[in-house]
């Protein structure tokens with residue numbers, strides 16, 4: 560359970576320390592649950608100074624100024640998983656960087672089994688979020 564955005568930040572910073580080349584973080588959750596916010600904090604934890612934006616028309620944004628390359632996917636607008644093959648997603652997923660995928664449930668068939676999957680839902684109070692996490696051994 561996350562109580563407020565400060566805890567999202569703490570979580571993101573800690574998660575960043577655990578990421579290695581080839582890590583994939585699959586984020587699943589409704590509009591506004593904080594997928595981009597969490598991505599920003601993970602990026603901060605990786606030492607990325609560039610501003611993380613949520614692009615409307617590009618599926619992937621690349622950041623190279625941190626400890627590891629970060630490939631930030633937002634597949635909300637994807638119509639077919641085929642589009643992932645067209646942009647050569649394998650180079651990203653099985654490369655030397657970290658991939659964070661917003662709306663990963665829309666492309667679940669290509670999310671590797673060993674991905675860190677974070678299901679985010681709203682809690683009862685404002686700022687509260689419930690994280691259900693799989694693929695992170697020994698927790699955080």
Ligand SMILES: Nc1ncnc2c1ncn2[C@@H]1O[C@H](COP(=O)(O)OP(=O)(O)OP(=O)(O)O)[C@@H](O)[C@H]1O
Nearest residue numbers: 561563564567589590591592593594595596686688
């Ligand atoms: N605990 C929290 N964690 C993350 N964001 C929070 C939290 N509490 C409040 N917020 C706010 O919720 C909003 C989350 O927006 P954000 O764009 O990150 O969501 P998103 O899941 O990426 O949405 P979208 O589906 O549109 O991409 C931000 O305005 C953020 O400040």
Ligand SMILES: [Mg+2]
Nearest residue numbers: 594595613661
């Ligand atoms: Mg977003």
